[in-house]
Amino acid sequence: MTALIIIGVILLIIVMILFLPVHVTAAVKDEAKVFLRILFVRIKLFPMKEKPKKKKKEQKPKQEKPKEKTEKKEKEKRDIPSLIRSVADILGVFLRQFSKHVKIRVLRYKIIIGTDDAAKTALLYGAAEQATAYLFTILGENAKFTFSKKNSLVWADFTSDRTMADVKIDVSISVFGTLAMLVPTYIAYVRNFGAIKPTEIKPQTEDAPGKEE
Numbered sequence: 481m482t483a484l485i486i487i488g489v490i491l492l493i494i495v496m497i498l499f500l501p502v503h504v505t506a507a508v509k510d511e512a513k514v515f516l517r518i519l520f521v522r523i524k525l526f527p528m529k530e531k532p533k534k535k536k537k538e539q540k541p542k543q544e545k546p547k548e549k550t551e552k553k554e555k556e557k558r559d560i561p562s563l564i565r566s567v568a569d570i571l572g573v574f575l576r577q578f579s580k581h582v583k584i585r586v587l588r589y590k591i592i593i594g595t596d597d598a599a600k601t602a603l604l605y606g607a608a609e610q611a612t613a614y615l616f617t618i619l620g621e622n623a624k625f626t627f628s629k630k631n632s633l634v635w636a637d638f639t640s641d642r643t644m645a646d647v648k649i650d651v652s653i654s655v656f657g658t659l660a661m662l663v664p665t666y667i668a669y670v671r672n673f674g675a676i677k678p679t680e681i682k683p684q685t686e687d688a689p690g691k692e693e
Contacts, residue, residue: 499654501652502517503650508648511527573667577661578623583653584623584649586628586631586647586648587648589628589648590644591635592643592645593608601638604636604643609634
């Protein structure tokens, strides 16, 4: 009975780990910041703290050795249409799994366009509006995508000569989702390109001594 309880607890822990969401949050305001978060643990990914540079020891110039002639290895050449089909197949598998397992939340999206020229401001505002609509459409079609309408804004400020952005996006996926996304993608890669095969070495045949043709 005790053994069954222990096994059950272990299985429960494994399931919890597999379905534990891992969050990557990117924020842009005065500067760009990226954080990794698992439960209550938060790790800063960008910008990284700069490590003090160590002084490099002066190295004596090495004498260049004459390059030895190496035999050219024959490489299989794939025609361009076949290569495009293979890449499209792999990308299609990846995107299908991506849309099932990756969650993207736009927590804040505020872009204020401002320049020293009104016509330029209007032009950039139109481009930013179109780019935002296109981006949100692509994300909505290829992921579990949500955004806050209250905190989403693209605006033209004709009284300012400065463009400002305040964006915060959270991307999350579980360990199970990562495996479910990468395994089919790898299988598609092997199906299209195959595994790396060892070079075939043909045995050399020598004529037996004492035999004449």
